Amino acid sequence: MSNESQTSNAVGLLQRKVGIVACSGEELAEGTVTRLATLKVLHELRRGGTVTICLPLFLAGNEGNRKFARSHPTITVDGCDLRCAAHGAEMYSGKPAASIVVSDLLAEHGIARPEGRRCLNDAGRKAVEITARRLAALVDEVKGKRERVAVADGGDAQQ
Amino acid sequence: MNDGKRKVVVVPCSGIGKSFGSVAREAGYELCDELRPEATQLVALSKLVLGEEQAREHVRQSPAITIDGCKLMCAAKLVKHSGGTAREVAVQDVYRRHKELKPDGIAELNEAGKQLARVMAEEIAAVVDDLTGCDHA
Numbered sequence: 176m177s178n179e180s181q182t183s184n185a186v187g188l189l190q191r192k193v194g195i196v197a198c199s200g201e202e203l204a205e206g207t208v209t210r211l212a213t214l215k216v217l218h219e220l221r222r223g224g225t226v227t228i229c230l231p232l233f234l235a236g237n238e239g240n241r242k243f244a245r246s247h248p249t250i251t252v253d254g255c256d257l258r259c260a261a262h263g264a265e266m267y268s269g270k271p272a273a274s275i276v277v278s279d280l281l282a283e284h285g286i287a288r289p290e291g292r293r294c295l296n297d298a299g300r301k302a303v304e305i306t307a308r309r310l311a312a313l314v315d316e317v318k319g320k321r322e323r324v325a326v327a328d329g330g331d332a333q334q
Numbered sequence: 335m336n337d338g339k340r341k342v343v344v345v346p347c348s349g350i351g352k353s354f355g356s357v358a359r360e361a362g363y364e365l366c367d368e369l370r371p372e373a374t375q376l377v378a379l380s381k382l383v384l385g386e387e388q389a390r391e392h393v394r395q396s397p398a399i400t401i402d403g404c405k406l407m408c409a410a411k412l413v414k415h416s417g418g419t420a421r422e423v424a425v426q427d428v429y430r431r432h433k434e435l436k437p438d439g440i441a442e443l444n445e446a447g448k449q450l451a452r453v454m455a456e457e458i459a460a461v462v463d464d465l466t467g468c469d470h471a
Contacts (some may be wrong), residue, residue, distance in 0.1 A: 203378075214440055
């Protein structure tokens with residue numbers, strides 16, 4: 176492989192976006208939290224560096240959708256211990272680089288369980304902020320790892 | 335009243351990338367929380383992706399309605415995949431009849447999107463009545 180193509184590959188990895196897959200669970204307020212936190216990261220906190228895919232597309236979509244998590248580092252965000260997004264992504268696409276469970280995160284921060292699956296209460300809105308911040312930190316962490324690997328691969332190959 | 339009859343399972347799509355997905359979700363809530371709370375039960379699509387047995391049992395044993403936001407029809411496909419049969423509703427079909435209600439926004443739908451969801455929910459409520467044999471007129 177030429178130095179030019181090695182550099183091109185490394186740059187590709189550096190630029191690769193991180194995929195976020197939310198459970199979006201319609202039954203629970205925590206599901207709404209996953210959805211809104213994902214959108215906040217996507218549109219505000221890490222705009223341009225992240226993409227999302229609807230969880231059901233892993234099963235109902237085409238092979239291109241299933242390839243998503245194999246070609247992107249993916250972070251799943253689940254509302255409850257069922258961990259539908261994490262398990263679903265792993266079953267149909269690939270093992271996520273990182274996972275968050277909102278109920279665990281809120282317990283960790285001592286925040287009350289959110290209410291209002293259609294319109295979140297104050298605890299729910301706070302949960303969105305905390306989950307989005309954790310997600311953004313994980314995006315940076317995952318991208319940092321990819322960058323280190325890409326640079327190391329490029330450097331080794333050039334020696 | 336539902337008189338102990340099996341509730342109608344409602345499965346909206348989980349579309350997170352387009353306004354139409356948010357309309358599907360909002361219509362599901364309007365239907366299940368406001369219009370027909372006693373006759374319907376919302377089932378999370380993510381549970382069907384996972385293959386969670388209780389959710390699969392619900393869609394196999396109960397009349398079901400799916401609400402999809404795009405042509406991929408994930409909710410309809412996943413109910414079939416789980417062994418259920420559903421009346422399928424698509425946001426686009428309702429929007430074609432109500433072009434004045436153009437949805438915008440995903441995290442927060444605009445007023446037209448919310449209104450489109452209400453119109454959809456009212457139409458689906460009639461389907462619920464048909465499935466349960468109730469007359470809400």
